[in-house]
Amino acid sequence: QVQLEESGGGLVQAGGSLRLSCTASGRTFNNNAMAWFRQAPGKEREFVAAINWSGGSTYYADSVKGRFTISRDNAKNTEYLQMNSLKPEDTAVYYCAARDRAVAATTAGGYGYWGQGTQVTVSS
Numbered sequence: 001q002v003q004l005e006e007s008g009g010g011l012v013q014a015g016g017s018l019r020l021s022c023t024a025s026g027r028t029f030n031n032n033a034m035a036w037f038r039q040a041p042g043k044e045r046e047f048v049a050a051i052n053w054s055g056g057s058t059y060y061a062d063s064v065k066g067r068f069t070i071s072r073d074n075a076k077n078t079e080y081l082q083m084n085s086l087k088p089e090d091t092a093v094y095y096c097a098a099r100d101r102a103v104a105a106t107t108a109g110g111y112g113y114w115g116q117g118t119q120v121t122v123s124s
Contacts, residue, residue, distance in 0.1 A: 002026035002113055004096045009118030012086055016122070020081040022096030022115055030074040033104035035111060036081045038092035038120075045095070049081060050104035059104055064090075086122045093117040 008020040020036070035050035049070035050059045058070050067086075072079040079096065097111035105111065 004098060004113055004115035006094065006096045006115045006118040009094060009120045011121045011123065014086060014088055014122055014124050016086050017082070017084045018086065018120060020083065020094055020096075020118060020120075022079045022081075024077045024098065024113075028074075028077050029098045029113075030077070031102055033099050033101055034072060034079045035097045035099075035104060035106075036070060036079075037095045037097055037108055038090075039095070039117075040092040043092075045108050047106045047108070048094070050106055051079065052104045053102040057104065059106055083120070086120075088122045088124045090120060091122050092120060094120050 003025045006022050012018055031053050033052050036048040037045050038048050039045040047061050051070045051072055055072050067084050069082040095117045096115040098113040099111045
């Protein structure tokens with residue numbers, strides 16, 4: 001059974017940092033693109049960042065560009081999201097996603113594998 005498990009969420013003050021991790025089990029995603037999405041209460045799920053299979057190409061939503069960094073360690077079957085200079089508007093449940101293609105996508109419909117999500121709360 002394929003599973004994506006997120007960790008690293010929590011409560012942080014504005015201006016602080018968090019690092020999210022997503023570890024896959026049940027199969028490897030070393031040749032597959034992965035991404036992070038988030039969903040705030042009452043809002044639709046939105047794209048945050050994506051990375052291609054090798055880590056050589058990354059993509060970011062304008063709202064997080066310059067503050068968040070996506071990366072991956074294929075030896076550990078894990079992707080990461082380093083979040084710096086956090087703002088209250090970053091508060092959301094963050095989801096890890098993977099797809100059966102090497103090239104990343106920026107829409108939720110492009111991903112077939114999802115984690116359960118981890119809560120990130122940024123206080124002002």
